[in-house]
Amino acid sequence: MTLAALPRLPLALGLAGLIPFVTTAAMAWWAPLAWQVVAIKAFLFYGAVILSFLGGVQWGVAMSLEPAESAGFRRRLLLSMVPSLIAWPALLLHPYSGAWVLAAGFLLVRLHEAGRDSRELQPDWYQTLRTLLTVAVVACHGVVIWRLSSG
Incomplete structure (x- = not known):
């Protein structure tokens, strides 16, 4: 499917959701030093x-589309908690480590979403x-990690 074929509202909202990522990642490099620190924290929190x-x-997928009490329902509900259990501890780490953990979390979620059970x-x-x-x-995340590793 091409970008032009995506429903407009989800595409617009998704792209709007990128604005804080892009803005704070850019600020991590080009803002005054004190603002760079704030930008990195804001990036990680967002x-x-x-x-x-x-x-x-x-x-939501589990509640709406999986038969209640099925193995898929239980598995999806349990897996739905994993992103929060990755995200919150990432905020307690050094920003460099936290950024890596969050990046890995986004990739893990995407792998799950791309799996056959989710695609269906x-x-x-x-x-x-x-x-x-x-x-x-x-x-x-790569831009912020690079900034954090460049001192």
Whole structure:
């Protein structure tokens, strides 16, 4: 599926959700030093919120599309908690380590979403949108990690 074929509202909201990632990643490099520190913290906090949100998406899928008390229902509900359990501790780590943990969390969620069990329950456009957004979010994490490693 192409970007032009994506429903407009989810695409617009997804792209709008990238604005804090892109803005704070850029500020980590080009803002005055004191603002760089704030930007990196804001980047990590926003990343933790969005990663947790992605777990909530899976909770919603389980409640809406999985038969209650089925193995798939239980598995999806349990897995829906993993992003929050990755995101929150990442905020307690050094920013460099936390950024790596969050990036890994986004990739793990995407791998789960791309799995057959998830693809069967989600629209095709969701897969395309999530791939686009994950690539952008992980790239922003790379920019912040690079900044943190360059001292």
